[in-house]
Amino acid sequence: MVALKTHRISSDEETLYHSTEISIGNKVIKTPIRAIEPKLITANLDLHSSIKGVNEIYKVLNENRIDQIISDTSKQSQFNKDLVRLASKTTAQEITLFFAEYETTNNSFPKEITLEYLSDVCHGNSDIIIPPIISKIDKKSAYPYDEYKHFLRMFYEKIEQLNNKPVGGIIPFIPYAYMRDLANFYLDVGVNFFCFDFEGKNPLVLKDNVRTFFRAITQEESLSNCSFYALNANPGKFGDIASAKDILSFGFGFDILGSNHRRRAIPASVAKLKREPKVRLFNKQAYSYHNCREHEVANIYSPDSSIQVNSLKGESKYYRFKKAYNMEQQGFETLQLKQIIG
Numbered sequence: 001m002v003a004l005k006t007h008r009i010s011s012d013e014e015t016l017y018h019s020t021e022i023s024i025g026n027k028v029i030k031t032p033i034r035a036i037e038p039k040l041i042t043a044n045l046d047l048h049s050s051i052k053g054v055n056e057i058y059k060v061l062n063e064n065r066i067d068q069i070i071s072d073t074s075k076q077s078q079f080n081k082d083l084v085r086l087a088s089k090t091t092a093q094e095i096t097l098f099f100a101e102y103e104t105t106n107n108s109f110p111k112e113i114t115l116e117y118l119s120d121v122c123h124g125n126s127d128i129i130i131p132p133i134i135s136k137i138d139k140k141s142a143y144p145y146d147e148y149k150h151f152l153r154m155f156y157e158k159i160e161q162l163n164n165k166p167v168g169g170i171i172p173f174i175p176y177a178y179m180r181d182l183a184n185f186y187l188d189v190g191v192n193f194f195c196f197d198f199e200g201k202n203p204l205v206l207k208d209n210v211r212t213f214f215r216a217i218t219q220e221e222s223l224s225n226c227s228f229y230a231l232n233a234n235p236g237k238f239g240d241i242a243s244a245k246d247i248l249s250f251g252f253g254f255d256i257l258g259s260n261h262r263r264r265a266i267p268a269s270v271a272k273l274k275r276e277p278k279v280r281l282f283n284k285q286a287y288s289y290h291n292c293r294e295h296e297v298a299n300i301y302s303p304d305s306s307i308q309v310n311s312l313k314g315e316s317k318y319y320r321f322k323k324a325y326n327m328e329q330q331g332f333e334t335l336q337l338k339q340i341i342g
Contacts, residue, residue, distance in 0.1 A: 004128060004166035004193055008224035010342040016253035019341045022193075022227050024127050024166060027095050029053040030338060031227070031255035034331040035097070038089035040324045047324060048306050051331025055096040056258045057086050057125060061132075062103040066114050083125055097168075098126035099195075099231065101133040101261070107144055109134065109151045119158035123165065130168040131155045133197050145178045149185060156189055168193035168229075171213060173201065179209050183216035192221070195229040196254070200262030202234045203249045210252055223253070231258040235326075240291045244282060247330050250337065257330065259323075279312050282326040284333040289326075302329060 002025045009030070011018040020031045035056040036047060068075045090096050100118055102110060110118060110132075118132050131152055137144065159167060169186040171179075171194055186194065194213075198206060217223060230249040236242035249257055278291040281300045290300045294313045301309045305328055311321040 002165060004168075004227075006192065006225055006227050012341055015251055017251055017337065017341055018253070018255075019338055020224075020227060020255050022095070022255070024095060027093060027127065029095055032250045032334045032337050032341075033256055034327060034334050035229075035256055035258045036327060036331070037259055037323075038086045040320055040327070041089045042320075045311075045321065045324055046306060047328045047331070048304075050335060051328060052091075053094055054256055055090045055094055056099065057083070057096065058099045058101065058259070058261050059083075059121075060101045060103065060261075061118075063105065063108075063110070063114055066117055070113065070117055083121075087125070095127050096125070097128055097130065097195075097229075097258075098122055099130060099133060099258075101135050103136045104134055105136075107138055107147075109147055115151070115154055116158055119155055123159060123162065126165070128166050128168045128193050129159055129163070130193075130195055131170045133170055134172065135199075143175050143178070145174060145181075148172075148174070149182070152185070166193065167191055168195055171196045171209075173197065173199045173206060173209070176209055176212060179212045180216040183213050184220070187217070187220050192226045193229070194226060195231050195258075197231050198233040198249075198260075200232050200234055200260055202236075202245045203230065203252060204245065207252065214253060227256070228254045229256045229258060230254040232260050232262045233257070235260055236289050242289045244287050244289055247282075247287065247333065250334075257334075259327070279322050280326075281312070281322065282329045284329050284336075302332075304332060305329065 005023045007021040009019040009021055022029050022031065033053050034051060035054040036052055038055050038057060069079050070076065100122055102118065122129050122132065134148065156167065167189065169191040171182065196210065214223060217226060233246040233249050235246045236244050246260065247257060278293055279297055280289050280291050283290055283300055292300055297312050298309055301312065305325055307321050307325045307328065312325060
């Protein structure tokens with residue numbers, strides 16, 4: 001099996017910021033780094049090569065959708081063609097991570113054939129095999145932790161039947177009381193790559209869970225031998241100017257920042273303001289997001305971007321370019337962080 005190796009290059013003495021070299025075979029990256037979404041790349045839109053190294057492919061599935069894929073060859077072909085199209089936008093030197101979000105119904109975990117398909121699609125499209133994210137669990141009642149851990153155990157058993165790749169772990173927003181046990185479970189499996197799913201929440205809200213997970217890891221393994229990925233982190237509050245909470249996750253000890261794929265409910269007080277077309281742009285000097293009207297875009301726009309400023313104007317077309325712009329700017333900031341950390 002190809003091993004995932006980590007080497008801590010340097011650490012900031014006063015914070016949890018650090019730089020790590022992660023290698024899988026001949027693929028080597030240096031963190032901190034911003035993951036790139038290949039789906040944003042087109043013939044007319046690309047990002048600067050200096051920020052590339054990690055690709056994030058994210059698919060939302062449920063039992064009905066999977067039943068259609070595995071029972072209809074045309075739907076299976078369509079789904080696989082899309083994955084091939086996304087993979088074609090990556091290079092052999094980059095690390096690609098595939099995340100499957102599985103939406104539950106009535107807290108039911110995937111049945112046998114669904115689990116088998118999920119293990120196959122995760123194995124076939126990722127350099128590190130990461131368990132599916134189980135979403136839409138009803139958290140008003142007791143969290144079904146035993147059922148969740150059984151699901152993880154069965155997933156890894158499926159993977160072991162055909163595995164030649166390193167495995168990772170997913171850490172959902174579960175009660176604090178279970179975090180230590182989950183950490184020990186993953187260590188027993190042999191995981192040293194951990195993805196925290198912030199479920200669209202501010203990372204500060206889950207800082208206690210992150211801290212106790214890290215503490216549990218250090219009792220059995222050095223943190224310098226592990227890598228940490230922040231996924232679905234809330235980019236910040238609504239408003240004209242908001243602190244960029246997502247990129248601050250590097251300060252919690254994370255190596256890689258992924259994207260947020262969770263839609264947030266818009267507060268009624270903000271919904272009226274959002275009717276006016278605005279572009280939400282990341283300002284790396286201020287570590288904040290700015291909601292800009294079209295005539296204000298140039299004031300925030302950074303000239304180092306690969307994306308033309310006019311591409312960020314116009315309500316109908318700006319979304320893809322805006323997301324790519326913010327991703328690239330965060331990528332540039334990670335380059336600066338690497339220089340500062342050493």
